[in-house]
Amino acid sequence: MILEILSYVWSFLRLGMSHCTLTLCIAFFTLYVIHWVRVRRHKQSLFARLGIPYVEPHLIHGSLHTLRGRTLATDMLTNWLEKYGDVFGYYIGAKPNIVIKDLDLIRQVLVKDFNNFSNRPKLIIEAQPVIHCIVGLRDQRWKDVRSVLAPTFSMAKMKLMIGIMNERVDELLGIVADHNAKEKPLEWYGLFQGLTLDVICECVLAMKRNCQRDQNDDAFFSATRYFLKHAMNPAIHLAIYFNIFGKVFTFISNQLALSGRMTNMIVSHLKTVLKIRRKDTSRKYIDVLQLMLEAAESQLESDEKDPIFQNETNVPNGTPATTKEHLSETTQKSSREDIKKKNLSDEEIIANAWVFLLAGFETSANSLTSTAYLLACHPDIQEKLYQELCEHIEDGYEHITYETVHKLNYLDQIFAESLRILPPVVTFISRDTNADFQLGDYFIPNDTNILIPVWQIHHDPKLWPEPDKFDPERFSPKVKASETRHPMSYIPFGAGPRGCPGVRFAQLEAKVAIARLVRTHRLETCEQTPIPLTFEMPTVTHIPAKDVILKAVRRE
Template identity: 90%
Template sequence: MILATLSYIWSFLRLGMSRYTLALGIVALTLYVLQWVRVRRYEQSLFERLGIPYIKPHLIHGSLHTMRGKTLATDILTEWLEKYGDVFGYYIGSKPNIVIKDLELIRQVLVKDFNNFSNRPKLIIEALPVIHCIVGLRDQRWKDVRSVLTPTFSMAKMKLMIGIMNERVDELLGIVSDHNAKEKPLEWYGLFQGLTLDVICECVLAMKRHCQRDQNDDMFFAATRYFLKHAMNPAIHLAIYFDIFAKLFTFISNQLAFSGRMTNMIVSHLKTVLEIRRKDSSKKYIDVLQLMLEAAESQLEPDTKDSVSKSDVKVPNGTNATHEHQSHTSQKSAREGIKKKNLTDDEIIANAWVFLLAGFETSANSLTSTAYLLACYPDIQEKLYQELCEHVEDGYEHMTYETVHKLNYLDQVFAESLRILPPVVTFISRDTNADFQLGKYFIPNDTNILIPVWQIHHDPKLWPEPEKFDPERFSPETKTSETRHPMSYIPFGAGPRGCPGVRFAQLEAKVAIARLLRTHRLETCEQTPIPLTFEMPTVTHIPAKPVILKAIRRE
């Protein structure tokens, strides 16, 4: 009887405790949610407090809810600019972003006051290997790594790469000839993706692929395409909206080594290559990976000369202990400074990896756009062909660096192609390092600034008849007679944080277009999409439909 009574009392207390705990939990959760909403709404009232026009945000999505669906981000930005003017704010989750189209303010951000805007926006997920590349690095470490990487893309280094580019274009022309024999038009975007991936693999990643011919079977080509197509996924959106998920996914990615198939393939391969090359340094390789390796290790001598004077290096006999200790400390500090400037293996691998991501789709876009526009404007294509005939002899196949740089009209064609169809449209952005007065606008610390490249390149005030393909906009005569604002044309960004691989990308594209047009005439056909339509899985415009063109062999 007593035991039954005690059991009943215990059951009653346990039930009561459970209900009490549940009630307490509900109250705590409610208070947390209310506090979260209060903080979120305060963060999303920043632009209202500053008096900057802004898009009214959704509690969770910020302003991204207006970008969802089939509408391109560039179309939304165009609508916003028309409604709110050249400077306005919007939110990604709770993160404040400011769009600036005013060219003088853009120059201030990218060039004049660069030290206040030297960083790109913080990574949503601080995952490997991107945290070690120049996209993810910030402040002084970015400057150190950039100073090591910049010489890798010098004119002298690019002359070493052009042979590989020519060989990959040989393969491209072989595919074009095969289709000619079968009287079949070609899908050019996929073909140019294969070309750019082949070039990057051999010039940067020290691997030889045949993605142009084996697109359906090449695992690496498929993995790269998949990575870029699904880079913005539900996990990324969760991380954008909620900080706790950003931290969780960072932990999963880095601590549990959970990366995509393409990333794992590259990292594993590059670690092996670096190990092999260090074991046998006598063999010379002509690729960006080797140049990064040499550039990183060659920093030792110049930095030593700059950091340590002769008196610090060599201490005379009879020097007192204090002087000797100071000298030793100075040498130690110099060595530590040198170590910080050299690239680590993680940074070499990360920058090779990001070079693939930055160059694969953008270069394919540039080539596809140029080929498409030339097919649609046969008079411009013919003028370019005449220039090629003047500078490239019959039967002369491979292009030299010097020949490419004689082709002035090709320069104009390519520049106008990048104006009318810029490959990257929402990537030129900066993060404020501190509170800053930008013109009449107060920009708080930790605010992202976005430069709307597409809208600048299609502004009729800057570019009359902006939809018209007109290479004469970039002729020497036009440049002499017109005063054009330097920020009115920024396909590769501007200032110290502009694209470091621009010379490589332009050389690859010009070699491909020059050699293709020297032997073939591009024409539209019934399957050609006119006009081109786009989609934006990431920060680039990519063709929404296959870009079909005919390539007719020139007699």
């Protein structure tokens, strides 16, 4: 069949052009392919020229198909680290990537020499809204936007949102009670996905949903799940292999507004909400969207109170009055322009609300599922947690306060150990070099991606004895005081200025849910519980490959 089609195409071409023209076209195409292969192979010889151990690349995909093959990406990285050492290279298409597991070098990249590694890898397709969020922004604009967003997740702001979290957990406990009445175990990963999406929708997107109960019928829940499951699609792969397609898909996406269903739903909703809130400023809203809006619009007013706007400030003594006035007006105008540049545009507010959903939905569901699973598999640890909860949460008391959460030291240890043994994000901590840089013994060229292998660090027996053992005592105050633990040996949320900005939000949500769940129910394994857990990686996160079935028995 294929031969027949090729024969038909060949006949058509021969009829449509002269033999000479056809020969020239074939010759030109052949020369182009030869040139492309030579350029490609030159790019893929970078690590050989630098003397850095590397994975032998395929001409087209480099090592991407290996990482996206049947073997889990984390398992493949483990194999490569064992073979090539703590620093080695691999290619994604023609793009050089360096894996660094050496903790001192990691600290240099993420913290000490951050200015040389301040950007995340460039987007393959620079589509909206991701180009306007803190994941896609680069250089000075990222710093400006991050400085505006940082106060959004302060302790004071989190105290305002714990009431919403408690209300969403009320719904979760109601579902647990319904299943108990029917004597049915629960699938917890889907349930926690519904919880985290409900919380994010209400706390970030100004959108009230009921994803915990209506998962099968909720279009937004289904669209969000679909988006994350198919984030790595053939179009992305094509753009990775051939840069020209990245530019083509960027143009098509942005000019024709071809976004996914979930993205369109969020962008359309948030545009409407921003218009409403700007018209009615008398009503007070408690959510991240409002905090971003206030931070963006109040910054100009607050910064204008800065001494730089006072007539006599920053003008040398002895300057004539007319000159002083002229210099002052020029300075004020320039400063106002700089401040306006720092304020968030509507596109950036919407984009960052959108990315908070992507960053918090699956990761929070993963961490909650992992913690619940580990507690069910370790009843002694769960019992010790229950005793702590009884000390701080009175019997019959429902909602938990921010202050109470921060008194639960053993819960904090459990959650920290859960994130160590089953980190929700395993291939996302990466940086792009801004310029050529000498990193220890290694010369790192400009425009090289650096990947930090979180899973392998968290399971290194040299750093964590018996790394597969669930032991919250690793994070006890006594152990912390007696051990000298390298700061980069535990990085579930990244490290340095580009670490996760929503870490307080994520931890608070998870701790509220686990505390209230264990205070009222005993989590147990059952016949349907997958032991051990197995995973798959559609994107940069580990997600359970099978349903996580657990029983929740009501405590007397």
